[in-house]
Amino acid sequence: MTRVPGWLLRHRIAIEPYRGDTAYGPSFGPQVxxxxxxxxxxxxxxxxxEGREVLATAQIIAAPGLDCPPGSRVTLPDGRTATAISSASHTAPGLPVPASVEVMCG
Structure with missing residues (x-):
């Protein structure tokens, strides 16, 4: 299976992966x-x-293995901080399409 080519990934982002809720609010992993x-x-x-329909304002395509669960904080290339709404791994074993991770942010 091929991966999404690196030359297509022209932007740079930062992610603080969501780790869950604590007594003091949401907990995040170290920023990558x-x-x-x-x-x-x-x-x-x-x-x-939770199944609610929400508006996404950014779509991110990255290489497989990206750790960005819903609720993660994402710093976009323009400096805006968004929250990951959904994350999906795309694979197609046996087909000539690249594997990738798609994250929708709001």
Missing amino acids: VDIPALVAAVRTQVRDP
Whole structure:
């Protein structure tokens, strides 16, 4: 299986992976910076982990293995901080399409 080519991932993002809720609020892992990605400004409705329809304003395509669960804080190339709404791994074993991770942010 092929991976999304690195030369397509023109942007750099930073992610603080969501680790869960604590008595003091949400908990995040250490920030990972300089992650290669392809970021597109979008306005589309997606479903959050609870099944509600919400508006996504950014779509991120990255290499497989990206740790960005819903609720993670994402710093986009323009400096805006967004919250990951959904994360999906795309694979197609046996087909000539690249594997990638898609994250929708709001």
